[in-house]
Amino acid sequence: MSTANDESLRVLRFWRDLEIFNIPTAPSKRDSSDQTKVDTFRRGKSLPWQLEKFAPTDTIGYVHVVYLGVADTEDLSRLLLRGLFPDRDLSERERQRVTGNGWLAAFVVDELGRPKPDSYLPASFAHGVAALRETKALDNINARLERAKEEFAQRRHQLPENQEQEGAAANAANRAPTEAVLDWEDLDEELRIVRSLLGEAANDPSLDWRVVVRTSRVKRRYLDDSLQAATDFLNSFYLDDLDRLIAQADKKRPFGKALGAYLGPALQEQQRVDILTDNAAMAGLVSAKRLPSARWPASTKHPLVLAQQAAVSQVISSLGEAEGLIGVNGPPGTGKTTLLCDVIAEIVTERARRIAALDRPVALFEDKMTVAGKGFFPLKAEVVAGTSIVVTSTNNNAVKNITQELPARKKVADEFSSADYFADVMREVFRAQKVLDENKEPIETWGAVAAALGNAGNRRSFAQGFFRDEYLPQRQADGAQAQGGEQLAGADLADEETEEPSPADDRPASMKQLLEAASGEYRQYQNEWQKAKQAFLALQAEFESCRKVLERAEKAALRIDDERSRLNGLLAEEQALGQDIQAREQALAQQREAVATQRTVVEGNRAVLEQLRAGTPRNLWDRLMGLFGRETRRMADLRQSLEAPTEALADASAALAEMSKEVAVAEVQLGQRRERQKTVSSARVALERELETHRRALQAGYAMGAKHFPDTQFWALPADTRHRASVAVGPKLDELRAKLFLQAVDLHRLTVLANAGKFIANLRAVNGMLTGGSRDKLSPEHRPLLWDAFFFVVPVVSTTLASFDRLFVGMGQNSLGWLLIDEAGQATPQSAAGAVWRSRRAVIVGDPLQIEPVFTVPRSLTEELRRRHDVAPHWSPIDESVQTLADRITPFGSWVEKTSSSSPNDAPERLWTGMPLRTHRRCDDPMFSVANRIAYAGQMVQGRVDEAGQPAPWEFSCGLGESAWFDVRSNRVDHPVSEDEIACLLDCLARLQSERSGKTKVYVISPFRKIAQACGKRIRAHGGIDYGTVHTFQGKEAHIVFLVLGTAPGQAGSGARGWAASKPNLLNVAVTRAQCRLYVIGDASQWGGLDYFRELLRALPERSVPVALDRRPMQDAAFALLDDQEGIPEI
Template identity: 55%
Template sequence: MTNPAAGPLPILSFWRDLEIFNIPAAPGAREATASSHVLTLRRGEVLPWRRREYAPSATHGWIHLVYLGVADTEQLEGLLLKAMAPRGEAAELSERERERSGGTGWLGAFVVGEDGAAKPDSYLAASYVYGVDLLRKDEALEGLSARLAGAREEFAQRRQRPPAVEGGPSGGVLGAVDTDAAVDRAPIAPTGRPAAATGAEARAAKPRGLGWVELDEELGLLLRRIGAGADDARLDWRLVVRSTRVNRKYMEADLQNAGDFLNSFYLDDLDRLIGQAQRGEPFGQALGAYLGAPLALAARRDILADQAAMTGLLSVAHLPRARWPAPAKFPLVLAQQAAVAQILRVLGPAGGVVGVNGPPGTGKTTLLCDVIADVVTQRALRLMELQRPADVFADTVEVAGKNVFPLRAEIMDGSSIVVASTNNNAVKNITQELPARKKVSAEFGPASYFDEVIGAVFAAQKVQGEDGATIACWGMVAAALGNAGNRRSFAQGFFRDEFSKPEAHAANAANATNPAKAATGGANGQLFDTPATPAAQSTQTPPFSQSASSTLSAPATPSTRSTPSAPAAAAAESAKPAPPSMKQLLEAATADYARYQNEWQQARHALRALVEEFDAKRALLLKAEQAALGLDACRGRLAAQLAGLQEWDRQIEAAKVELAASREAMAVQRTLIDGRRALLEQLRERARPGLWDRLMAWLGRETAAMAARRSSLDEPTTALAQASEALAELARAAMSCEAVAQTKRQRREADAAEKQKTEAQFRQHQLDLQAGYQIGVRHFPDAGFWALPAEQRHRLSVGVCAALDTLRAKIFLQSMELHRLTVLANAGRFIGNLRAVSAMLTGASRGKLLPEQRPILWDILFFIVPVVSTTMASFDRLFQGMGQESLGWLLVDEAGQATPQSTAGAIWRSRRAVLIGDPLQIEPVFTVPLAVAEDLRRRRGVAAIWSPAEQSVQTLADRVTAFGSWVAQDDGPGLEPRRIWTGMPLRTHRRCDEPMFSVANRIAYGGQMVQGRVDPQGQGEAVDFRCVLGASAWFDVRAAKAQHPVVDEEIDVLVELLRRLQDQPAHVAGERGADGKPRAVKIYVISPFRKVKDACARRVRAAGIKGVECGTVHTFQGKEAEIVFLVLGTAAGKAGAGARAWALEKPNLLNVAITRAKCRLYMVGCAESWGRLNHMAVLYDEMARLRRVLPAGPFADNPAKR
């Protein structure tokens, strides 16, 4: 039984359990660098610490990170699944699990020093190995840490034993015997040459270097923990070694840090959060919301359907003072404006979580830039209120034994910004884009914010553009600090104490290009087990670079290097003057103290003037907005008032008619009364009594004549009385009618006066609105705006104009200038501060720096470098010691790809979290078998909404985001569309031409996206793209046979198409490179299946075709190319049906694949097998409608007969 509202503890425990069973990745060939080699070995091959090219020298040594029991992740997942499956129950990975499981994993890892001896305390067993052991014994996973610590102690004890003599019969898990491993070698002195030792002394001095016997023993121990099935699986076990060349002065520190292996990047953070939950301590606003209950349906506002909600978000009152200095002609459009306003309005004051839904090409980075600009500007406004630059500091404190000047808390006030993602491309894009000069429009004048320093940082981190050229930068606004290498290289470029000497640069460059020379000091250095001559190679195990069964991912050795002049070229490049670091700039600034004090005051006043100008204009625009909305109300009121007055006129006229009729009736009645009165008088005169009658009356008697005469008067008397009463009634009615008419006349006069007021308001609103128009704004969220077609609205901006956006961009740039001058005006203090920051980043202050001191140093860095980027995997280590809500802003990109648990620690450290992604693109990838994940979830009694099998960081953020949108999800023919709630929706797409845009819009977004690239008539405007293959097409390949999922005929067609493109390169008309020739376009080859991708890559390389990237769909999320080939693969019929069903179960994979293509999409695959399947049918039908389903082979514009 699961409880969705069970609280954070079981959720966090479930996530921790999942991470225990995560299969850690082994390094691969792509991770090799000039100074860090990655070797893949099988038993019997020479270990790196026994190779001459890895011998230590006087200046450098080598550290070897050993990954034991390396196998394909898919195989390890299968092994894990079988180990945990109930006895007798079949356990096979699904198609989804097989396709997601790329790369390799390991069972254990440790560090080997340059002497070949293992570092005893560096050992780490993969947590899933012991997790399986615990669950099999029905023990709690909470005991894992103790088990892993015990395994490390046992390893240390084993490694104190003398190494075994190798060379006996094989029988180990790893396979063949290592005949080279038993060869004795002389101990190596720090000079790199053999030490002088003979006899017993020499034997005693021999290092206890690890050999294959010990490695085989360690692997066997790990396999026994998994269970008997591990041995039976007979996997292709390998050993992977990352060998890193280290400057000897850093050797001790790097050796201490080298064993920083991680089973999971998130285990430590999750353990920390579990401990806090167990203690009953509340989490911060952001993590509390993230782990909390979803918003009720009634609390959700669909801003695409609710005009009032959208209007409130778009109010000029929420318009930030600053914006990123992008060209003013490209403002944020409707949904982007709403998202920025909601982020700053909701998170700015109180903190929390906001989810943003960003489909492909809808401007997520653009949105983030404006958020960053506002955060930095808000801090600058606080600086502006200071009286002198030194007021930015609080009292001096001691940090790691040094005096540091901390920044005042009220100045920083949660303004640190961290951009993070599980996607390396997303992090790289942010870090390289923000500092690039092309990111700042020249229309705002020259922009410069420590541009020399970012040049030095990029040089140190070897950051280059896609064409390999140096990136021209404008400012030190972002830094990539995720891994230790990035931190060290950043510190070297950002704050180095001395300019490097050209000679040292040249020597380092030469050594980097020739590791063998660097290691031995020359060609005559000590030779190790690796053969040195071709003759020797014929009888001994060949070196890795020539071994058929091993892989060496490193620069070529001297024997294979084809460019002997490379060291000289590197030396010449290194001899160029290095850009100044912050330290040099600050030292120079100390000599100009008075100048910078004065310039700081000027910058402060200049910023105030810009802000006051903006505030005045915003006040006018707010009045104009209120006027636009007021005009709508006035128009309604005027129409109602006019109708009211007309109704009063009608009623008054009716009253007049009624009164006239009453008066006419009264006149008639008076005439009648007069007649009856005259008649009565006549009758009375006739009835006057005679003398007798009077005498009888005197006697009290009435004569008969008298009675008759009296009786004759009754009727006329009554008639007269009735007529008189009728007249009185008519008089009362006339009086009432007159009173009513008078009331109506008075009310009409009052309503007429109100109408005059409304007309006066209307005229004033027109004047106020005209004032807004005079500023340049053309649209406000009024009735006229909402009457526009939805597609047109989403391409427009409200409440802004080029002039206003120019002012806002200048405010941001002036804010950066005020920051720059604050630093230079306090140069002396910042030198000491940044020295402490540098020590923290490089690890030089390890052991001295207290956790509570780290926020002080991070604030100093964030003050100068507003944005730090990192992958989620590095977050915990980067911000170690940083506690709950110690960071201001967390901006997570590609949140739809991230598992829910991956950001928990990052959100915990952050006051505000903006989680941007798309649940309709690539879903999270994790290496725990789904059946195992489900079993762990049930053990903790946690609802499925917390499982990475069902959810992502994005979906968890969306569920607690009040303003968003419902997206109709079509699951296929005959099925009711599902409604998916997303966070703040971005909907204006600017990447893809047709048919990619329309197909993605239909299969994934319910038609909600709008095309942002249109002509003046609002029609889609395609890029003028010249391609020999013609328009986008489906090349229909009918193959009789396939090595599932690879279809050779499809790859034949792909290669032929690529050759045509190589012979006649495609290009965008008018776009030219630096050489004046048409700019080369990007070409991607994508497949849903790893095996198909691998086959494509091999064939493309074999064909000698350059400039083509091959990968799975997952590889390319966040990237784009002019041309995309989607190679479908799979065997025909039932053999490939399961794979096709997996690929099209949801629209996500197809959506991502086709939206990588900006200009052309070429499908390569069997239309009969794929064309009628869920989601793909939309694409096939569109290609058929365009007559672009073409038979394989000759594919001039002749559509297939279908």
């Protein structure tokens, strides 16, 4: 293997070992629902299967998932560390990065209290501690985990198989205990076994060990499938994928380009282009010739702006016909989702172009084959290859946001209100999945364009809402299929209310019913398909024509300034030549006149000479004397008299010759000037014609609505104006691009309906895959075919990274087309490896300057494993994320200077980020300006401005006034919780309560979970206010945010404050949750001098809050100035 592949293998093994020590998260009461109850149990409390309220009946059963050895994740992380390094403890940063509760083992218990032996899942971190302590190696960890499962199965007993069904109803009435029913002695035994793996420290009596049970109510006919689904849910997240990749690397089989790049070397600095400073590079990225053909049907009043255009263009241009990976840096409120929507629109439209190349709808399919014992019609690879889209994230909210937003009617602008892609089907899916808006109302849908399929419940509820057919349990379904029947498993295991429509069901037709109806209208849909194809091709041709207009306009814009400069030069030269020619002509005329005069002088001198000679002719004597060489006196006198006239004639003749020569030279030069004048004049005329052509081309571009092209005039604009501008596009073209996407969607719709019979068969097979009905019958080579069929109908699927392996089981390298990872700054590097491996192309969107990954493995152990595998620090999840790994291999991006005053004399550090989004539209000042200064070196620009380019704040006011820092200096602190700060918060909320409307969102957030928990207990009476740590709010926004800082004064709280101020990330996220108002509650003297918080204190007016036992005086002091304000409108 090459050195690069050797490093990749070491990195993968390092990541695999880290994942062994990742502490799994236990569910909490917040995860409860109408059909699922999550509760915590300590010894002595009756277990769920011992309670009458969970007694099974003939129709209802229960599934219990037991999480054993539950404790605070911080405590478990400390045990992990001390199990390997007894003298070490967690740092402040490590304590703050871990949240929630973890567990040591989990397994499924049936309704009678009997554990399902094959469901046991030991937490790998505990076994990893034991392995390192005993053997100093992790090579046998898989064997240890398998042995733990086998030993659990041996310890636990089952009733005989034939008693399972027969005994259910009987035990419902008479719950006689059996030796197989799990009780507290059994749980204590299991806890003792797994706790021993962590060493003596795990026996500390101060540790609060408990059991958490998740109980689901299930209709009895779904019980077997529910037990299986619960078992699947417990499978590990990333270990299997990492083991798979290690095995491939060991065999020296190359990875795909996306994963190869992800695991490859970083670009050198000279290979990176900062598009925020290199105008030529940015101009190339947003060139009209790279303009994608489609866009999401958002309002044409809100087009993509410069940096968004560059990112979409680069994604489509660099990955559209190739494989690879690209990073996009999206600070808060800069339109990451908008960008992803446009990428999705272009991918769907590209597949429509392939569909339009078919002569008839049935040409979409290959020959019929058998999949899982049923007929299936695979789609042609040349149509569907590389077009599947998966949206994923570690942040479940980010995943939900995209797949719930895309199908929503409000996501499509009013100007495209007629858009309809199986809208009623999607509404049924939302109903089945209980998707509601913020007001707990059903969401109106426009199209079945996205599916949330991350967990088994989502898959089943989607299947039920999408296909909606009578559900048969697996055993009955197998029997029916044996008799030739074909039924679907499509019910949400935890949703009894929506599984079976009543006979008078007035719900709209399901996809299955639509397809059945369409199969009887074969000719109609064949004809409609042809019309849709022609309409699509016409729109595509119109777009190409418009793009050529814009390309010519851009070419004109780029050349016109230079041509104007050249024309001015030609005009100046032509004028100078004219003047020069005129002067030369005048001079030449004078020269010619002088020559004529001089010729007269010569002739006069010649006449005088001839006259003198004629007046003294030579006689015979003169000639005779001349024969002897003698001169007579008369001839001597004549000679002397001729000397002067002869000399004068010679001089005049010489002067005439010289003057004639000068005239000749002047004539030649004049001729040359006249020729040059003709040349310049011709060039001027030609350039004027070209300029006129370019003016017309530019005018045509402007006529299409384009306001800017990437020319010298554009780059001369202020930077903030440029970043709010759109280049080489306008409303008319954006409308056309949106229509092209919607026509592409409609072509998909009619392709499905025109092939209704085949899609019934295909979607039936897909349903079997989604619901688990064909789990054991699907071969690995068939799964990609089924996913192709599904993605053709529903182009976007979402899942968390943790569920990726389970959702796409059996899908191998490059089996997916596009992977879109959102909030990638929160994801550990190893969490995306399997997803990237399965994908041809990966677009990584996030921000390394917001919340970092939650990582529970202590730094000491991480560093030990890193050194053991000889891996560079930049592969470690301690300080790196999926986003930083993607950015380092993205050539176009920007440098961001890190702002910290800790070392003012040092050169500032720089962070390289991928394609930068920089136009912010969420926050008013001071929130925007603070975040911009502390995190982005002032690179962001305010997107919401008026016509004069000045910030246009949200229309909002409240009784608390403008954003402020409530300075609460208190000693009543149970670190980090300050009672006086919470009292100040309650006073503020009481002030708001009387005027807050239902539409006003309020968040209470804190850097510290103990403060968030304390606030939550005290604010429940106010209702409708979300609270939590900063980490839980990334991707969310509210009108008003209270940031409660807490911590003990002085040295006691300095460590916690130092952690919060160690990087800009936490404060950046906190302040950018607030759209309109930010109220900071904390001790300004303790916080205001720290990095980043110093900037926050400068930006906010301080309001001193006296600390007193009587809360009313404090309240009066805090709001004294507010009482003087008049006419403050209600929220």
